[in-house]
Amino acid sequence: MTWDYLIVGAGFSGAVLAERLASQRGSTCLVIDRRDHIGGNAYDKRDAAGVIIHPYGPHYFRTNSDRVIEYLSQFTAWHPVEYKVLSWTHGQHWQFPINLNTFEQLLGRASTSEEMERTLAEWRVPIASPRNSEEVIVSQVGWRLYEMFFKNYTRKQWRRDPSDLDPSVCGRIPVRTNRDDRFCEEKFQALPRDGYAAMFAKILTHPKIEVRLRADFREVRQQVRYKRLIYTGPVDEYFDRCEGALPWRSLRFETETLNVEYSQPAMQVNFPNDHDYTRVVEMKHATGQKLPVTTIVREFPQDYAPGLEPYYPIPAPDARALYAKYAARAAAERDVTFVGRLATYRYYNMDQCVAAALAEFEKLAPLSA
């Protein structure tokens, strides 16, 4: 048979497009993924001890988009969560993102929002239009807090100095002078009640959709016939890295199950200045699972090399310039849609991927009979 669409990647981008095309246009979709599961990086599972973990790093769903909530709510109920993060440095846990409680910890006494605002006004480095991540943080909180919480964390994460990274990298972390200590700002913060994997299974359950796992595009493209391609893999790989390899950042995860109910005081503890890992995540705090054991995941950033997973595009001007060459090639490719985090080399959150996939669906011209 000839498929209407071959969709490469069963993450948010591929799954949402398959669902829309199958349910709204009656198109036949073959969704492939080279991994052995659906869900892309958002995939979750129970480990050997029964603890729900996020094997590709913690995925905190949050959004301000009613459209995205409405769309995904067809496939899942939600478990509301306030994502809580602490930062470990100078021998203690600090409230993070920086808020009035953090400021009080720093002073060693009670304070007020007014005092914090006055003090930050003195500490801030006046920079009207910050051009990079260092400037964005020192213009908000000054050098001392930048060095305590941001500088080395960012260097570890990206192996680049914050001054060589776009303002958006550190600028996405809020700084507050009240006691709001939530990690994220968005109005809707929740995990799919039965997990991401279960939600993806529902998104992809449609008689016009077939999913094939452990299937790489390089092989499948020789074996099946299709009218259009939707590609959500790395864009440089699609073009055999003909313009040069795009820089990606990869990660290594170290998992440990412990015979205690909880191992750390919050879901996520950042380590800006100690250890080789950037953070330790204990998802149980967020999932609300009741178990006598727990599992923590330590996250070690590493350079990308073929064979590793390309987790993050690098938000920096040189990387963007190289991506622009691939974007031009992608735009000239007939009957192929490049969508998602890897194919458009964008630091997208999950809700942005869903929104982009929904928008892309509307742009796709119907197939001629």
Ligand SMILES: Cc1cc2nc3c(=O)[nH]c(=O)nc-3n(C[C@H](O)[C@H](O)[C@H](O)COP(=O)(O)OP(=O)(O)OC[C@H]3O[C@@H](n4cnc5c(N)ncnc54)[C@H](O)[C@@H]3O)c2cc1C
């Ligand atoms: C460590 C980490 C933490 C994150 N935390 C959050 C968070 O807290 N909140 C949030 O909103 N977002 C988070 N994200 C972002 C989130 O993962 C992405 O927005 C989203 O998963 C991207 O979906 P996607 O479908 O575009 O790509 P992916 O999920 O990467 O899916 C692409 C799929 O394509 C497959 N593929 C690639 N090439 C081929 C090929 N040649 N053949 C077959 N299959 C192929 C891959 O195996 C993969 O499964 C995080 C990302 C990372 C890396």
